[in-house]
Amino acid sequence: MAQLGSEQNPLRVAIVGSGPSGFYAAEALIKSDIDIKVDMLERLPSPYGLVRSGVAPDHPKLKQAILLYDKIAQSPEFNLIANITVGKDISVDELRDSHHAIIFTCGAESDRRLGIPGEDLAGSYTATEFVAWYNGHPDYRDRQFDLSNEVAVIIGQGNVAADVARILSKTVDELKHTDIAEHALDVLAESKIKDIYVIGRRGPAQAKFTPKELREFGELEHCDAVVDSTELELNKASHIELEEKSNIGSKKIYDLFQKYSSRAISGPASSRKARRCHFQFLRSPVELLGDSKLERVRIEHNQLSGDPFKQSARGSGKFYELETGILFRSIGYRGIPMQGVPFHDGWGVFPNDDGRITENDEIVPQFYTAGWIKRGPSGIIGTNRACSVATVNSLLADLDTLDSGDQKAGAETLYSLLDSRNVRYINYQEWKSIDATEVERGQAKGKPREKITYVKEMLELLN
C-alpha cells in the first residue's frame, strides 16, 4: 500500500459545513505538502454558511470573503457535495469509512434561551430566525414577522443585536439595493416600527458592539440614536475598565454613547427623524406578558457588582413594564448536537483538544473540529482562519495514526450511498449556475443578487 498522503494514496478529508471555518480548513489542507483530497459536505444547496445567511445585507464588503472561498473551491483537490445533511442523508460512521479524517465545521445553528416565562409567546423571536429570514435562508423562508407595532425590543448588545436594530431602523430605500431577500423587503416596507429599544444586561462600559457597528447608528438617514445621559453614569469598577489601554474598543463604544446622549432630539417633532433607536443598560427582561401574543415586557433594573472585568449584573428589585408587540432575543448562538459526535451540552460545542474531538477527555480517532462549533460563537470571519489552521496542524501531525492500512474511496463511496437513497446532491459547478441566476435576477433590480430562497426552486433550476 502506497504511503498515506502520496499521489497513489491521498489523504481523504471530509469537511462538514461550508462556512468560513470549512473553507479555511480546506485551504490549509490544500496548501500542505502532502497529497490531499477534500470533500466538503453542506446541508444547503448554497455554500458559505453565515457569510451568505448571517452577515447583514447592507455590509457587502464583508461578503467579499466569498471571493477567496470561490478560489479555494476551484482547486483540483476540492470537491463540494451540497444539499446533503450529515447525520441524516449520510451518517458520521459512513464518513469514517469513506474518509481518513473528518473536520466538523458545522457552526452554531441554535440560540441560547432567556429562560423566562412567556419566552415562546407569539411576537417573541430569536435574532437568528429574523436574520436568517431577511437573508433568504430556505429554512426560514416562510416565517412571519408582525411589524405592525410601533415599539420593538431587542435583548442583547452584541453585533447581531446591532444588525437587527439597523435593519429595523432603515427604510426600504436604504435597503433595496442590497442583497436582502425580496420577501423580507416587502414586509419591511410595511413596517410601522418607530421606537427600537436595544437593551443590555450590564452597563454601557460592557456593551459588546464593535465601534464600527455602533457608529453606523449615528449616520442613519431616518433614525436617531438615543441614549439618556443618566444611563451613562459609571461605577468605580467600570471607570477602571475604561481606563485600561487594552480595552480601547469599549472606551470608543462609551464615547459614542456619550455623543448620542448629547444630541438633542427634544426639538420640534418636525425636526426629528421618523424612527428612534434607544440604547438602554442595566436591565433584564424577567417576563413576557400577553394573552395569546406578546403585549408587554416586564423588565428589572440591574446593578453591577464584582471586580473590574468580572462584573456581573444582579436584579435590583425595581421593575417596570414596556408595551411592545415584538421582541428579538439576541443573547448568543450555540451549536447543536450531531448523532455520533460527542457534544458538550453546557457550552454548546464539540469538545476538543486543539481541534481533536474528545470524549471524556480521550481523543476520538479521525474526528476534528474548527470554527464556531469548536470554540463557540465568537470572533469575526477572519478569526476562523487561525482556528482552522490550528485544527489542520493537529490533523496533519496525526497522519500516522490516520493510516488505517486501507485505501479510502472518499466521494465515490458517498455518491453511491446518496444515489441509493435518491438524494439529489449538488456540486460546485451546479452551485455556480444557481449563483449566476441569482446575480442576473438581482441586476434587473439594481441589487448584487436576488437570492433564491426555496430549495425546490434551486433544484428545479438545475433539473
Ligand SMILES: Cc1cc2nc3c(=O)[nH]c(=O)nc-3n(C[C@H](O)[C@H](O)[C@H](O)COP(=O)(O)OP(=O)(O)OC[C@H]3O[C@@H](n4cnc5c(N)ncnc54)[C@H](O)[C@@H]3O)c2cc1C
Ligand atoms: C447574524 C450574524 C452576523 C454576522 N456578521 C458578521 C460580520 O459582519 N463580520 C464578521 O466578520 N463576522 C460576522 N459574523 C460572524 C461570522 O459569520 C462567523 O464567525 C462565521 O460564519 C463562523 O463560521 P463557521 O464556519 O464556524 O460557521 P457557519 O458560517 O455557521 O457555517 C456552518 C455551515 O455548516 C452547515 N451545516 C450545519 N450542519 C450541517 C450538517 N449536519 N451537515 C452539513 N452541513 C451542515 C451550515 O449550513 C453552514 O453552511 C456574523 C454572525 C452572525 C450570526
